[in-house]
Amino acid sequence: MTSELILLASGFALAEGPVVHGSGALCVADALAGGVRVLHAGGGERQLLAGRKGIGGLVVHASGALLASGRTVVAVELDPPAGTERGVEVLGARHVTGFNDLGVGPEGQLLAGMLRYRPFRGEPAVPGGLRVVDAEGAAYDMPGEVIWPNGVAVAGEWLYLSDFATGTVLRARWSAGEGQELTPWWRSPSGQADGLAVDAEGAVMVALGSGGAVARVLPNGDTAELIPVPSNFVASVCFRDAGLERLVVCTADNSESPQLGGCVFELPAPVPGAPVPVAAIPLPDLT
Numbered sequence: 001m002t003s004e005l006i007l008l009a010s011g012f013a014l015a016e017g018p019v020v021h022g023s024g025a026l027c028v029a030d031a032l033a034g035g036v037r038v039l040h041a042g043g044g045e046r047q048l049l050a051g052r053k054g055i056g057g058l059v060v061h062a063s064g065a066l067l068a069s070g071r072t073v074v075a076v077e078l079d080p081p082a083g084t085e086r087g088v089e090v091l092g093a094r095h096v097t098g099f100n101d102l103g104v105g106p107e108g109q110l111l112a113g114m115l116r117y118r119p120f121r122g123e124p125a126v127p128g129g130l131r132v133v134d135a136e137g138a139a140y141d142m143p144g145e146v147i148w149p150n151g152v153a154v155a156g157e158w159l160y161l162s163d164f165a166t167g168t169v170l171r172a173r174w175s176a177g178e179g180q181e182l183t184p185w186w187r188s189p190s191g192q193a194d195g196l197a198v199d200a201e202g203a204v205m206v207a208l209g210s211g212g213a214v215a216r217v218l219p220n221g222d223t224a225e226l227i228p229v230p231s232n233f234v235a236s237v238c239f240r241d242a243g244l245e246r247l248v249v250c251t252a253d254n255s256e257s258p259q260l261g262g263c264v265f266e267l268p269a270p271v272p273g274a275p276v277p278v279a280a281i282p283l284p285d286l287t
Helices: none
Strands: 006-012 015-020 026-030 036-039 045-048 058-060 066-068 073-076 088-091 098-104 110-115 129-133 139-141 149-155 158-163 168-173 183-187 196-198 204-207 213-217 223-228 234-240 246-251 262-268
Touching: 006 026, 006 036, 006 246, 015 058, 015 234, 015 246, 015 262, 026 058, 026 262, 058 098, 110 149, 129 149, 149 196, 149 204, 158 196, 196 234, 204 234, 204 246, 213 234
Parallel strands: 098 149
Antiparallel strands: 006 262, 015 026, 026 036, 036 045, 058 066, 066 073, 073 088, 098 110, 110 129, 129 139, 149 158, 158 168, 168 183, 196 204, 204 213, 213 223, 234 246, 246 262
């Protein structure tokens, strides 16, 4: 299947958090160099949130705005008015060092992975968490220990959350309005579990970090397939196209052409993806 890889973009320090906007644009963050690159469906590209580092997750809001993680979670329009290019805060950083990956629950809840230490600064690991913000703006934290929260998604009755620090994917029964406990469900063969997405059969596609591949994990926890990627670090995934039949894979490098840096690849998905809801949390005025 790797022979069917298409290179969509390159030149990233660390491509992360891919998400498809309603306009068809593919939005990808550069977690290390900063900012978000918007790859428009008809060609062309623009930059958002220039200089904002630490963006590990992006989601689309019902208003059409883009939500981006980092020290806080901010909202920005795809064609932002002058003065708002850096985003407007929607989730503050009280009691956390920042937010990593983001996801969306079935009723438009924002799922935000919280960090309570700075892993890239070599700080000692401290458990983080997963915050859920509903359409009314009410928030709660899911119980269960997670250290470095990464990919997060809901598939049917289950919520899945990667913990990069332990190389596991955690799982909890999804119930809107109350937190069920996150417990270990699957361990990555590479010892690292990064971004994830779910397909139409309820399987979880997990980026394996330094494992250089994407795993397709069945709902029973069996690994059905490992998809190799020409990279020493595979960071995140999403589905795109009308039938969600294409798998987008983001990396920190290109092992076959190192001069390209971090890349965004696309290939046929083993199984089409499950639709991803848009966030419906309250937003401040972005104008």
